[in-house]
Structure formats: C-alpha cells, structure tokens
Amino acid sequence: MMINKIGTNLKDIETPELIIDLDILDANVNTVSKAYSDSHLKMRAHTKNLKSPYLARKQVEAGGSNGGVCTAKVSEAEVMVEGGFDNILIANQVVSDDKIERLCSLAKFADMKVGIDNIDNLNNLSKFAIKHNVILGVLVEINTSMFRCGVRSSDHAVELAKRAVDLEGISFKGVMSHQSIKGYTTEEERWKIGEEYLDICLESKRAIEEAGMDVEIVSTGETFTFDIVLKYPEITEVQGGTYALMDLNYPYMPFDIAVKVLSTIVDIDDDKITIDAGNKCIAAPNNATPLIEGVKSDLVEMGLDYSIHKILDNKKYTIGDKVYLLTTHEDGLMNRWDKFVGIRKEIIEGSWDILGRGCHH
16 A cells, blocks of 8 residues: 555655655766766666666666666566566575576576686586576676675686686676775775775786686676776676665765655654654664764664654754654665655655565575
C-alpha cells in the first residue's frame, strides 16, 4: 500500500519516509555523464548502493555508461537481470557451489563476469561453466587498499590470468580493483592517494600484458576517484556507486545528497528534539552519527523508532515540523526500506520498490 500518493506535498507526507530528491539525483548523474560521455572510459554503476533497476537505468540512460552494472552478490545480479540488464560484473568472489550454479544460470541470459583471486575458485568456476555449457568472464581482482580480497602481487595476477586463459568455460577479461579513502585534508592528497591505488592495479595489468595476454577490461575507480581515472588511458570502466545518491562521507566531492529520511518532530525539550526516525529507518555503521540537514546538531540517543538530537545553533522548531535525517552510509540506508518516494520541488512524483534490498546471497 502506498501511503504517500503521487502529487502529495512534502509537508503532508506521512513519516518516517525514505525520500530521493530526483532533481539532485539527476544532477549527480549528469555530472558523471558529462565527464565520461566523450571519454575513453565509461561508468559501470555499482548497484550494491542503489539496489534498484529503475535507478540504475537512469544512470545508464544519462550517458557516459557502458550499459552494464556491478553487483556485490549473485542475488543482486539476479535482480538486475530480471530488471533487464544483460552486462553484469559481480565485483566480488563467488565461491560456494550453489552460488556458482546460480551464476551459471544467469550466464544463459546475460554476459556475466566475476572477480577471482585464487586458483581453486577459478577451477571450480570452470567446472560448473562446462556443466552448464556457458562462458563465465573473469577479472583478476587486485588488492590496492582494502585488504579484503584480491591478489597481493603482480606475479600472482599473471599466474591466475594464465590459468584463466587455459580453462574451458572461462573467458579471461582483465583486472579489477576497488579502493577506499577514510578522508583527506587537501585536494592534492585525494589525488595523490587515488593515483597510488590506481597505479597498483595498473601494475598488474601491465605485467599480464608483458606475459603475452590481452587485457580487455580494467575495471577500477569509484566515487572518490571518478575524476582522477580520466588521466589513465588504460582504465576502461569505473565502478561508481555512491555518487548518485551520496551520503555524509563525501563532503569534498561535487555531488549533493539525494537520499534522505523525512521525519517529524514529536517532542521538544529545551534544545533537544525527538523525531520519529530511529535505527529501523537509518543506517549509521561504525558508530557514525546521522545528522539533521541544515542545522548543527548532536545525536543524543538513537532508539529503534525514534532519535533525540541536540540543536547547537539558534534554529527554533515546533512539534509537527518535518526535518531530513542524513546518513553516513547510503547503501545501508537503502537496504533498510522496501521502497523509496521520489520528489521534485517538494512534490511526490512516484514511488518505486527497492528490489535489491536484503540480497545477502
């Protein structure tokens, strides 16, 4: 049931509600589209963030895209194939037999690619690809900064690439990496860190080529390096996710926050306000604090269905006023909700199911 109907004004929306400002979303997407449309590289939208074929389609249709998407899980890939996408990279390792079976089933309907970082997994992918009479594309994942998955040396990357080339049912496509940044003090430092990480990935790419193999795809970069990658002619695609909706972790990037939780003030106690949005509504991992948009505030307490915030400036509220709550982790936020409401100029334009939420497998 849709409580908040098309045409409803923001002031009349029942809360709490997950809101995406479609004008901000379009502006964010267009920033990347303009950067990549005439470039050698293209965006491959990472849908672990968006969790919505509708939102992913908006990114592709804006331009500057290779028409494909990334996912983190096989179940997310299933959602995207059902949503009409036929060019998918699972930017992760798929290792259990049941998940590989499902991956092979998807390969009958879409160009499926997956990350690899060890021989045993690669051999198993080949075994199931032969069984299902499909071809699985593989990209050697290079560890650059995460120390989560990925090979730690160029020699290991070359070894995996050679094995992939020899295996039946496997198509060696290239290399991939994902980087993270915990903040920076200057724009110069952002570029320095970004270049260091990207160079690590390209070092393995060049080693593979020197060993006599073609590298068709170099899939790397993300929101914090979306502009840095443009200086590298060897990079073919960027795994960008956060930029479309954004969160509080990227205040230094040329994107604005499009996804927010609309909440109503239900109590006021001196300089503290209680709102009807709590842990069930908002994602705040690693004790990161969600913020109220437009004012200086401190989180006092976060319950399941409420939160208390201390207002640090002279902003005055009355009970019933609505505020936006901003998150530090927009992909976690999207996973909290079954649907989102899209608005333009404070009027509801539509409501869309978040089909990729809860895709753990």
